[in-house]
Amino acid sequence: MKMFIIIAALLIGLSLGVLGSGGAILTIPVLIYGLEQSEIIAITSSLVIVGTISLVTVIVNLAKKQINWSMVLLFGLPSMIATYMGAWLASYTEQSIQMLVFALVMMTAAWRMHKAKAVANTANIAPVKSVFLGGLVGTLTGFVGVGGGFLIVPALMTFARLKMSAAVATSLMIISLNSVVGFLKYQQVLIDIELTLDWQVIGLISVIGSIGSLIGQKIATKLPQQKIRQLFALILLLMSSFILIQTLLNF
Structure with a gap:
C-alpha cells in the first residue's frame, strides 16, 4: 500500500510540475478508490495535499520571478471568494452529486487537454473575463x-500572453490560495460531523508530491508538451468514465 501511495504521489506532483494542473483530479480518485476514504475526507485531504505541493513548488521557484502577481490578484481574489462559496454549497449537497460533477469536470479537463495547442497570443486578458474565470475556477x-489548473493555465497563456512556465507558476500560486480557503470551510464541516483526516497519508503524499512537482518543473521544458497533454487526457478520460459509472451505479 505504501508503494502505491508513493507512486501516486509522484504522479500527482509530476502533473502539477509539468502541466500546472491535474493534481486534485488525480488525488481524489487515489484517496477514494485506492485508500477507500469517504468523498468528503478525500476532497478535504486533496485540498491540503495539492495546496501544499503547489505552495512548496512556488516557494522554491520564487527566485525565478515567474509568477505574474497582477494575474494572481485579478484571477486569485475572485477565485478565493468563489472557493468559499463553492465549499459552502457542497456542504448542502449529496456526496454522490459531488462525485458526478467531479467526473464531468474530469471529462472536461481531458477534452481541453487533448485539444490544447500552442496559441499565438495577441490580446491581454480583460479584467471582467479574469474575474469570471477566477470565479468559475x-x-x-x-x-x-479540484484546483482548476486545466482552466487557469490555458487562460493565462491565451489571454495574458504568459509563457508556459510563467502560466504554470502563476497557476500553482492561485491553486495554493484556493486550497487554503477551501480547506478551512471543509474542515468546519468535518468538525461538525466529527470526522478527522489521516494526516500521515496527507503528509506522505504532500512530501513525495512536492518532490515530484519540482522534478516535473525541471524536466518540463525537455518534454513534448502536446504529447504529454494528450496522454494525460487519455488517463483522465478513463478515470472519469470509471468514476461516472461507479457513481451512477450507486445512485
Missing part, C-alpha cells in the same frame, strides 16, 4: 476540490 475548487 474557485467554485469548482470549493465544490469538488
Whole structure:
C-alpha cells in the first residue's frame, strides 16, 4: 500500500510540475478508490495535499520571478471568494452529486487537454473575463476540490500572453490560495460531523508530491508538451468514465 501511495504521489506532483494542473483530479480518485476514504475526507485531504505541493513548488521557484502577481490578484481574489462559496454549497449537497460533477469536470479537463495547442497570443486578458474565470475556477475548487489548473493555465497563456512556465507558476500560486480557503470551510464541516483526516497519508503524499512537482518543473521544458497533454487526457478520460459509472451505479 505504501508503494502505491508513493507512486501516486509522484504522479500527482509530476502533473502539477509539468502541466500546472491535474493534481486534485488525480488525488481524489487515489484517496477514494485506492485508500477507500469517504468523498468528503478525500476532497478535504486533496485540498491540503495539492495546496501544499503547489505552495512548496512556488516557494522554491520564487527566485525565478515567474509568477505574474497582477494575474494572481485579478484571477486569485475572485477565485478565493468563489472557493468559499463553492465549499459552502457542497456542504448542502449529496456526496454522490459531488462525485458526478467531479467526473464531468474530469471529462472536461481531458477534452481541453487533448485539444490544447500552442496559441499565438495577441490580446491581454480583460479584467471582467479574469474575474469570471477566477470565479468559475474557485467554485469548482470549493465544490469538488479540484484546483482548476486545466482552466487557469490555458487562460493565462491565451489571454495574458504568459509563457508556459510563467502560466504554470502563476497557476500553482492561485491553486495554493484556493486550497487554503477551501480547506478551512471543509474542515468546519468535518468538525461538525466529527470526522478527522489521516494526516500521515496527507503528509506522505504532500512530501513525495512536492518532490515530484519540482522534478516535473525541471524536466518540463525537455518534454513534448502536446504529447504529454494528450496522454494525460487519455488517463483522465478513463478515470472519469470509471468514476461516472461507479457513481451512477450507486445512485
